[in-house]
Amino acid sequence: MKDKIAEKLLLFIAFSAIGSLLLITFFIFQQGIPLIFKIGLGNFFSMHWSPTRGQFGILSMIIGSLMVTVGALIVGIPFGLACAIYLAEFSSKMVQKTLKPIIELLAGIPSVVYGFIGIVILVPFIRIHFGGPGFSVLASSIILGIMILPTIVSISYDSLIAVPNTYREGSYALGATKWQTVVKLLIPAARSGIVAGIILGMGRAIGETMAVIMIAGNALKIPHSMLDSVRTLTSTIALELGYATGDHRAALFACGAFLFIIIITLNIIAIRITGRRE
Amino acid sequence: MPKIVIDQLSLFYGQNQVLTDVNLAVHEKEILGVIGPANAGKSSLLRAINRLYEIDYARISGKIRLDGKDIFDIPINDLRRRVGLIFATPVVLPGTILKNMSYGLKLHRKIKKQELNDTVADALQAANLWEEVKDRLHESASTLSGGQQQRLCIARTLAMNPEVIMMDEPCSGLDPISTAKIEATMLELKKTYTFILVTNNTKQAARTADRTAFFLGGELIEVDKTEKIFTKPADARTDDYIRGRFG
Numbered sequence: 001m002k003d004k005i006a007e008k009l010l011l012f013i014a015f016s017a018i019g020s021l022l023l024i025t026f027f028i029f030q031q032g033i034p035l036i037f038k039i040g041l042g043n044f045f046s047m048h049w050s051p052t053r054g055q056f057g058i059l060s061m062i063i064g065s066l067m068v069t070v071g072a073l074i075v076g077i078p079f080g081l082a083c084a085i086y087l088a089e090f091s092s093k094m095v096q097k098t099l100k101p102i103i104e105l106l107a108g109i110p111s112v113v114y115g116f117i118g119i120v121i122l123v124p125f126i127r128i129h130f131g132g133p134g135f136s137v138l139a140s141s142i143i144l145g146i147m148i149l150p151t152i153v154s155i156s157y158d159s160l161i162a163v164p165n166t167y168r169e170g171s172y173a174l175g176a177t178k179w180q181t182v183v184k185l186l187i188p189a190a191r192s193g194i195v196a197g198i199i200l201g202m203g204r205a206i207g208e209t210m211a212v213i214m215i216a217g218n219a220l221k222i223p224h225s226m227l228d229s230v231r232t233l234t235s236t237i238a239l240e241l242g243y244a245t246g247d248h249r250a251a252l253f254a255c256g257a258f259l260f261i262i263i264i265t266l267n268i269i270a271i272r273i274t275g276r277r278e
Numbered sequence: 279m280p281k282i283v284i285d286q287l288s289l290f291y292g293q294n295q296v297l298t299d300v301n302l303a304v305h306e307k308e309i310l311g312v313i314g315p316a317n318a319g320k321s322s323l324l325r326a327i328n329r330l331y332e333i334d335y336a337r338i339s340g341k342i343r344l345d346g347k348d349i350f351d352i353p354i355n356d357l358r359r360r361v362g363l364i365f366a367t368p369v370v371l372p373g374t375i376l377k378n379m380s381y382g383l384k385l386h387r388k389i390k391k392q393e394l395n396d397t398v399a400d401a402l403q404a405a406n407l408w409e410e411v412k413d414r415l416h417e418s419a420s421t422l423s424g425g426q427q428q429r430l431c432i433a434r435t436l437a438m439n440p441e442v443i444m445m446d447e448p449c450s451g452l453d454p455i456s457t458a459k460i461e462a463t464m465l466e467l468k469k470t471y472t473f474i475l476v477t478n479n480t481k482q483a484a485r486t487a488d489r490t491a492f493f494l495g496g497e498l499i500e501v502d503k504t505e506k507i508f509t510k511p512a513d514a515r516t517d518d519y520i521r522g523r524f525g
Contacts, residue, residue, distance in 0.1 A: 170369030170431075172330060174382035174438060175358040184381070189372050 028260055032253030044254065049220055049236075051244065056251035058258070060222045064137075064230040065206055067223060068216065071141025072148055072205040077198060079145070080152030084194075087153070088160035089182055100157065107150035115214030118143045123215055132227035135217030140230065143211050148201035155200065159193020160186055192273045199270040203263045209234040233259050279346060281306045281442060281472045282327065287340035289322050289331060296322045298496045299340070304442070309464060309473040311487025311504060313480050315519065318493035320476040324444045327474075328361045329354055344442075359386065362435035366447040368427035370419040375411055378419045378430060382438045397437050405433035406463045425456025432463065436471075443467070444474045449482065461486050480520055484508050492516045 036044050039056055046057030083103065087096050118139055127134030163186050171181040187194070209232075217229025218239065237252050244252055280303035289297040297319040304310050312320050325331040326338050329349060342349045349357055359382075371378050379398040383389055389397075398415075402408040407429040411422070419430060428448055435443055445464075449457040464473060464486055477483050483490050484504060491501035492511070500513050511517045 166365065166367065166369045167371060168333070169330065169365065170371060171381075172333060173328065173358055173363040173365075173369075174385065174434065175355040176382070176385050177355060180385050184385070185371060 025260065028253055028256045032250060032255070032257040035247055035250035036254050038247075047222070051240070051248040051251065054247065056247070056254070058233065058236075058251075058255055060220060061231055061233045061236050061255070062258075063222050064216070065232040065234070067137050067230060068140040068144055068212060068232060069202055069205045071137055071226070072144035073198065073202060075142055075145025076148045076152055076201055076205075080149050080197070080201070081156060081194065083149070083153045084156035084160060085182055085187075088157050089178065089186065100154070103153050104150050106146070111147065111208060111210040112214070114143050114147055115211040118211060118215035126227070130227055132225075133217055133229055135215055135229050136227045137216070137223050137230045138226040140212050140216045140232075141226070143215060144205045144208055147208060147211065148204050151201040151204055152197045155197030156190070156194045159190040159197070162193070163189045196270040196274045199266050199273070203266040203270075206266075207234060207259065207263055209238050213238055280304060281345065282474075283341075283343045283346075284323075284327075285341040285343070287323075287326060287338060287342060289319070289326050289336055289338045291334065291336045296336075296496050297326065297338075300498045302491060302498055302501060304472060304474060305489075307468055307470070307472055308488040309468050309475055309486050310501075311483030311490040312474060312476045312493060313478075313483050313490060313519070314493035314499075317495070319496040320493055321446050322496075323493070324363060324446055324474065324476060327442075327444065328358050328363055330358075330363065355386065359438050360440055361442045361444060362438060362440040364428070364431050364435060364443065364445040364448050366450045368424065368431045370422070370427050370430060373419065374416050375419045375422070375430065376415040379415075379434055379437055382434060386438075398433075401433040401437035402430075404436050404463075404467065405429045406459060407433055423456070425452050425459060428452060428456070428460060429463065432460070436467075440471065442472045442474065444476075446476045447478055448475070450478060457482070480508075492519065494519070 035056065043055070043057060045059055045062075046055075047059045048055040048057040049060065087099060091099065122139045122142060123134035123136075125134075126132070126136060126139055130138070167185055167189060168181060171185050176184070212232050213235045216232065216235060218231045218235055219229035220231050221228075223230045233255050237255050241249070241252050282304040284300055284302040284304075287297055287300040287302075288295060296317070300319075300323065302323075312323065314320055322331065322336075325334070325336075327342055327349070331338065344352065344357070344361065352360075371381055376398065379401065380389075380394055383394060383397060399408060399412075402411060407426060410426060411430075414421075419427065422430060432443075432448075449460055452460070461482065464475070467473070475483065475487060487504045489501060490504045490507040492499045492507065492513070492515075494515055499516055500507070500511065502512070507516060508520060511520065
């Protein structure tokens, strides 16, 4: 009897989690989509964002989001992959046991702290050594690159560890060095997991808000270099939702819906890729 | 001069000693059978010879010489190319049959496409697999049957142009027909190569080996001509094992 009640209770809790996800999805789309139809897709994806004049084009923000995300990947992939390979193949058990939790701890640092470090250290450093305002694509890319490290490292590490040991032995027995085994055998064998890690990291980078608001500068224009200020989709929502009303508010929800679609798509791709392997 | 000379070899995993003072010579172009119950140290012996024990963080003492040269004076990649190892469960690498065959070849030097194809075809023929796979080289190697996979592993090792081929219970997971094919392959190949065959199947040693070594608890009990081992072994424990009284 007790079991039955516990089972029903757990089922209810599980479904309420899914239910709230559905509600959020419905709410965002219900609030945002009508505006897109009202102004037309062409206007929605145009360059002009000027809510007071009724212009709601999000192109410059899409480009902003894209630039910081690509920048984050350029920073995050080499470091993340190198770290995962070192942990999985070259380090001792001791090092693995210490380093992996520390890297995973990076994911637990509040994003406002990353933003703070960016403002205090990175932004002045860029301003002094490279010029420009310092609040820039470059600063955001570096901070986001660090923020997505835990995702890339732990998923890549797990998929490298999952490669059967017999492959390693077979490769060594054919005279391969450790490095040859890693490059020619293990990375290709773990490829799907590594790609999934990168895609999930990408989703994190696109969705990140607070750290980016603090260091990106948030100027509403298409950036021409890595040192230019930039505004992302998420920053726009966070910065403007507090005072937005009417169509402006609906436009911000439309931004949210657009982001939602992108992130869901990335997650589905990541799940498909990892799923295919098993 | 024997092909391989093993002198006072001991092997340890941490505190656990799995081989004790083994002295053994392997002659050129013979099949040396190695038999003994579980935990006799048979696999460890093979892993010592090509230094694969190093990836298990084991350590050894004693000397192993290949053609008179200490194995620690031979570059490790070269050693493992010259002394191939076939595992109990076939280790096919992910990818096609051709990719499996070319994996080892491409590690050591740049190789022209024509030469690669010729080497692959020769090796597959030598391993008696060519007829079965010549039209499906671009299929995934995991689609092959267990026996075919094991012959693919043998072919892959042959392609490396080795001198010694060590086999660690190569037929343990195979049916009698596949086993017979592999044994026939081995008997043909021994004109060119030296074999060390670890087997749990004493009859397999009796069928194929020129000489047989009996291991027990990490020690070499005796090594002699196969007929002698199977008819009049010098040590009573060998006789007990062969007659199935223990192990």
